[in-house]
Amino acid sequence: MAPETQTISLDRLRVLVVEDQPYMRQIIRQTLERLGVPNVYEAEDGGAGFKITVRMRPDIVFCDIHMEPVGGIQYLHQLRQFKNPEISATPVVFLTADAEEATVVKSRSAKVNGYIVKPTSAAKLKDNINRLLGPVIP
Numbered sequence: 001m002a003p004e005t006q007t008i009s010l011d012r013l014r015v016l017v018v019e020d021q022p023y024m025r026q027i028i029r030q031t032l033e034r035l036g037v038p039n040v041y042e043a044e045d046g047g048a049g050f051k052i053t054v055r056m057r058p059d060i061v062f063c064d065i066h067m068e069p070v071g072g073i074q075y076l077h078q079l080r081q082f083k084n085p086e087i088s089a090t091p092v093v094f095l096t097a098d099a100e101e102a103t104v105v106k107s108r109s110a111k112v113n114g115y116i117v118k119p120t121s122a123a124k125l126k127d128n129i130n131r132l133l134g135p136v137i138p
Helices: 022-035 046-056 072-080 101-109 122-133
Strands: 014-018 039-043 060-063 092-096 114-117
Touching (some): 039 046, 060 072, 072 101, 101 114, 114 122
Parallel strands (some): 014 060
């Protein structure tokens, strides 16, 4: 007997967007909202993103890599080392303009769950949500 597939309701998802550019945060938020995700939280760098992750416990995080003062890889290292496994296992997808092989390798070794090169689309965001959380229902 096949294992039961868990479905995720988009209107119940909690998504965190960690991005230092306000315009990009707005675009990602609007894209997620068009998909039917009303609970979108925002952070301007990895330090603020970590605090929100611990407090809000998002279901998935879309995070830029190159931010100051705390970048995405630093955020991910801090997250993966957190003592509470419910928080440390939070799925993180890097959403970045950096397609360099060295950055991708570094991201994988930091245990990122996905990697999307900007610009993105609603389909790419939804595909990553489906892959990491299970099939979504509108």
